Amino acid sequence: MSNNLSxxxxxxxxxxxxxxxxxxxxxxxLYTIVDGFFVSNFVNTDALSAVNxxxxxxxxxxxxxxxxSTGLTAIVARKVGEGRREEACRVFSFVSLCAALxxxxxxxxxxxxxxxxxxxxxxxxxxxxxxxDYALTILGFFPFSILQLLFQxxxxxxxxxxxxxxTSLAGGITNMILDYVFIVxxxxxxxxxxxxxxIGYCVPTVAGLIYFSVxxxxxxxxxxxxxxxxxxxxxxxxxxxxxxxxxxxxxxFLFNIIMMRTLGQDGVAAITIxxxxxFLLVSVNLGYSMGVAxxxxxxxxxxxxxxxxxxxxxxxxxxTGFSVLMTAGALLFPGPLSAVFAKPxxxxxxxxxxxxxxxxxxxxxxxxxxxASAMFTAFSDGKTSxxxxxxxxxxxxxxxxxxMTALFGADGVWLAAPAAEILALAVTVFCFAKYRRFYHYL
Numbered sequence: 001m002s003n004n005l006s007x008x009x010x011x012x013x014x015x016x017x018x019x020x021x022x023x024x025x026x027x028x029x030l031y032t033i034v035d036g037f038f039v040s041n042f043v044n045t046d047a048l049s050a051v052n053x054x055x056x057x058x059x060x061x062x063x064x065x066x067x068x069s070t071g072l073t074a075i076v077a078r079k080v081g082e083g084r085r086e087e088a089c090r091v092f093s094f095v096s097l098c099a100a101l102x103x104x105x106x107x108x109x110x111x112x113x114x115x116x117x118x119x120x121x122x123x124x125x126x127x128x129x130x131x132x133d134y135a136l137t138i139l140g141f142f143p144f145s146i147l148q149l150l151f152q153x154x155x156x157x158x159x160x161x162x163x164x165x166x167t168s169l170a171g172g173i174t175n176m177i178l179d180y181v182f183i184v185x186x187x188x189x190x191x192x193x194x195x196x197x198x199i200g201y202c203v204p205t206v207a208g209l210i211y212f213s214v215x216x217x218x219x220x221x222x223x224x225x226x227x228x229x230x231x232x233x234x235x236x237x238x239x240x241x242x243x244x245x246x247x248x249x250x251x252x253f254l255f256n257i258i259m260m261r262t263l264g265q266d267g268v269a270a271i272t273i274x275x276x277x278x279f280l281l282v283s284v285n286l287g288y289s290m291g292v293a294x295x296x297x298x299x300x301x302x303x304x305x306x307x308x309x310x311x312x313x314x315x316x317x318x319x320t321g322f323s324v325l326m327t328a329g330a331l332l333f334p335g336p337l338s339a340v341f342a343k344p345x346x347x348x349x350x351x352x353x354x355x356x357x358x359x360x361x362x363x364x365x366x367x368x369x370x371x372a373s374a375m376f377t378a379f380s381d382g383k384t385s386x387x388x389x390x391x392x393x394x395x396x397x398x399x400x401x402x403x404m405t406a407l408f409g410a411d412g413v414w415l416a417a418p419a420a421e422i423l424a425l426a427v428t429v430f431c432f433a434k435y436r437r438f439y440h441y442l
């Protein structure tokens with residue numbers, strides 16, 4: 001492991017090291033996007049709206065998976081950097097067991113309260129059955145959703161990002177093939193989409209269980225010993241990623257309610273399309289930030305400030321390139337991107353194209369804000385990371401959404417994201433300046 005994480009920091013090395021994590025996150029985004037493509041084209045756009053209504057529940061589970069995986073990865077990588085590999089393995093084994101049990105509890109709670117949850121999320125009678133079919137099928141896979149994220153991140157921390165990429169690709173390809181099989185020839189509708197996604201979760205989970213069970217000499221499973229302090233540290237250290245995704249659940253719910261009231265079910269379908277595209281584009285920034293985090297944690301544990309300076313400067317350069325490319329792509333090709341999910345000439349298509357042209361401006365700023373939160377998590381500064389995530393993904397976005405929709409109607413939903421990201425960037429710059437005296441490599 002140390003042979004990879006302790007290498008000299010160069011731009012080619014950094015790209016090579018983080019590229020697997022970027023591709024992993026892109027394929028994770030494709031789980032949802034492929035579902036949306038098949039549902040919208042082979043069921044109908046009402047079914048697509050239903051999937052988005054249920055999405056906050058799925059996102060809560062994803063948020064918990066990110067919380068465990070990012071928080072634990074930072075702790076384990078730092079311990080290995082400090083030369084405490086055996087202790088790192090014990091923490092990894094215990095937290096993994098707790099994460100799996102947490103997923104089982106979430107499945108049980110969701111099952112018994114499902115109908116009420118669906119109504120609470122804003123489903124009307126026309127969409128209720130679609131919502132229930134999708135949610136009832138996928139909730140059984142919640143533990144696998146959590147563990148696949150944890151194992152993929154830990155493979156990066158173990159110096160094997162390529163293996164994490166392979167398992168993610170296998171899961172993504174499985175999901176895509178089964179989406180077609182279950183929805184088109186078998187006619188299973190939204191339940192088929194959920195089943196395909198769930199089985200896609202299982203592939204990297206099973207691969208991770210095998211890898212860490214037979215692994216020797218690096219991070220591996222050992223007999224788990226109760227270590228509640230490390231569990232709490234993992235949860236709090238990864239809380240920013242959880243806050244970010246939980247906030248996304250709340251804002252998705254808010255978007256759905258506003259669109260249902262202003263533009264009806266077509267408006268909900270349009271915001272679903274933009275959120276799918278957003279998830280895909282932002283996954284590049286998320287993947288890079290998650291991929292570089294073990295390098296930051298390892299060198300932070302080793303107290304190698306020169307490498308940390310290089311990591312920060314190169315990251316700023318790469319993120320600037322990502323931001324420009326994403327914004328340009330969304331502004332230049334809103335029609336073709338929207339046409340993947342909606343037929344040109346329909347109201348859904350028209351709403352989505354219009355919204356994407358406004359929403360695209362947010363990509364100029366998102367990458368820096370996402371990286372800042374991940375960086376402070378890598379420093380084991382979960383408090384600062386959580387504050388940045390909470391402000392960006394919840395407080396600023398909710399306030400901007402409510403304020404701008406009051407002024408501009410449905411357009412306020414599209415305008416809220418760029419405004420919130422600009423406000424978040426101001427806080428990010430402030431935090432960089434404030435903590436520079438502590439983190440001398442900023």
